[in-house]
Amino acid sequence: MRKRTKPAGTAGGSLARNREFRLLWLSFTMSVAGDQIFPVTVTIAALNAGGTASTIGAIFTCRWIALIVFALLGGLWADRLPRRTVMVASLAFQCCVAAAGLCGIASPWLLGLLVFLVGGAEAFHRPAYQACLSSVLTPAQRPAGAALTAVSWRLGAMIGPGLGAYVVTAWSARIGFLAVLAAYLLGLVLLLPLREPVVTPGRRASAVREIADGLSEVVRRRWVLGIIVAVALQQMLTIAPAQVLLPIVSRDTFGGDTVYGTALALLSVGGLAGGLVSMRWKPGRPGLAGVTGLALYGLVPLALAWPVSREFVYGCYVTVGLGLEIFAVQWVVNLQREIPPERLARVTSVDWLAASVMTPLGLTLTGPAVVAIGRPALLTIGVVAGFAVPLATLLLRGMTRFRSDVPTLGQDTTPKAPTPLN
Template sequence: MTSADSPSVRPRRPSWAGRNYSLLTASAVVTNLGSNGAVIAAAFAVLEAGGDAGDVGLVAAARTLPLVLFLLIGGAIADRLPRHHVMVAANALNCLSQAAFAVLVLAGEPQLWQMMLLTGLGGTGQAFFGPAAEGMLLSSVEGDQAARAFAAYRMAMQSAALGGAAVGGAMVAALGPGWVLAVDAVAFAVAGALRSFLDVSHIPARAAGGGLLADLREGWREFAGRSWLWVIVLQFAVANAVIGAAQSVYGPLVARDSLGGAGPWGLALASFGAGTVGGALLMMRWKPRRLLLAGTVCVFPLALPAAALAVPAPLAVLCAVMFVTGVTQEVFGVSWMTALHQEIPEDKLSRVSAYDWFGSVAMLPLATALAGPAEHAFGRTPALWGCAALIVAVTAAALSVRDVRNLTRRTKRVTRETPQKTPQQSKLENTGG
């Protein structure tokens, strides 16, 4: 008997972990190792340059504002051009912007406008990368193992986030934020090289006709026609905004004033990462029948970190809270990806993902920009309690919608094809008619 026929010889990876899936997972691991440390580094770069809560919020808003402005265009382009080309170009922009940010910080005191400009370029890259990457990932797996594949992907990604946050926080404390930003630039370069090998030959060619506006309208019809989809996105428009304000602005300030600085805050973020790994492991085995009911119930604990920072809780308690929050976030994350995978046609994945991203981050620039003024007006503790209350309120509202509670897991995805357009329809769409 040859070794190929031996029953003891097993494939080195599961059947659902194909070439594209493996490349996407490896590149996500690389970028998460760098980016999670860079989040901490950017906040402390602002503080070390003499900035306050308002300045930290402005730099965070500078990243998310172009993300909001360009997301829909990025989604339409990702469904029109080869998705891996869009991803590689976005990674190149992120690499260059982070490298320039690192040089500024290492060379001396960076100006606020310089940090805002460079983080804005990073947000622009993310606006084009996000929809392309999500569409590519969702199209890389098929069949009833999709949920397990998404859970494994997220587990790998969150494991890297865990390591990136812990090492990044330690590096900021020991070496300063500039070197962490430099590492992030290198990570984007490596990830872009990996993503250049992705294969898009399995994705059907787009039908001729129609322009960018027509693509956006078609994506909007897919998005608006599903109440479970737009309700959840509206929920996260508020939830992500207040979570961003709590963790991007108030978190580093509480860490500086009450926890001991960047190192403890990095440990807290690492605890959240450990929780997400645990949640992904759970979702590799658990397949809730009502996808969004299980996922949305698990959004309630996302209010806990803001509450812990409001107290402020001791570091051990904060780390425990962050761990629990990470577990429950992954339950929602895998359930959400599975719902999109089974309900949205492949040729519209990036556009629907763009509307999802757009709604989910639309209020984030405003929230982070207003975090500093809110602290001055109401105090940091009341502002954090307000963040926690808003998360609970919008999650309860989402659960009141029947389609959110009743969306059921299926084994087959939607395969509806885009209708062919007549020449007259294409002409009207190209002229805005």
């Protein structure tokens, strides 16, 4: 069993006085900036070289392939090594990939390789970040820390693509890759002075055994397994079709791309509000609050199936963004509480792998499904799945509180003999 020492600067509940969190969070914010500018840069570089929509789709399929291939390995090594080391190595590797883009790469195959490599590094960085976040925060600080992470992600999603498009359009794709390199490099530099809590690893097992241990932590907790399965199904049946059909509905119903861009921006605005709310709100039944927030995604296919007005579509997207971040914060905080620290990265990677498999499957099947059963029928399926799949998990034991009473693997559960009275 790993043992941890309390990190410096975590006394009390104030994040402002937690030096290690500040460094970790600022580094994460920079990595998010790089992650958001990078795809815009690659897209414009591919289009400038004569690429088509099919080319762009093939290039970004490489990211999903990388996540599927490396997700479990990323969680494994984030639990085997100091999390700071894994994050530094991942960001250093992404710096090298961004630097390669400065060479003026235009081949779709090479651009796809860059996307694959960045996605592979991301599969190591994110589980390490979530596990390190838990270790540098006290339990009282974790809700605010998870909420600030959500805020960084949403701000990056709102600002990054537009900034990337402006930089690349005003100058060149090389300048875009330079901006990505600067963001990743700054994120790396911010991590160097981070003092992660000292971890003394226990006896190592084989990689297969350690991955199996991580899967066991998921299976033994019904609420954890239930959420992972629900999110994966929702990704395939609700979220992926909505991503594909939003721009089509925007053009067919509202005569342009304005609704498409505005709805995505408002999704991020709602997410930003959800992150800010979660910094203060501590629900008595976090599972009920989180699952309800997740189920709100059913409003998106509802808005696309019956787009009665722009305002209705916009209102649904804002509400969904709010609910998603409330869910995300409650999920992360309670997962950090429930899962042993030495296995947290592996459990996080299982969650990510499930979503990474089902999302591209849903994106791929949406087109044929529209042809086979029609857009209204597909969106109706999305509405039912969006609401029903998450809400069905409330029937599982421990779901409403995101809590289960199970012993840690390897923990001695043999009753001890009473101490004799003197």
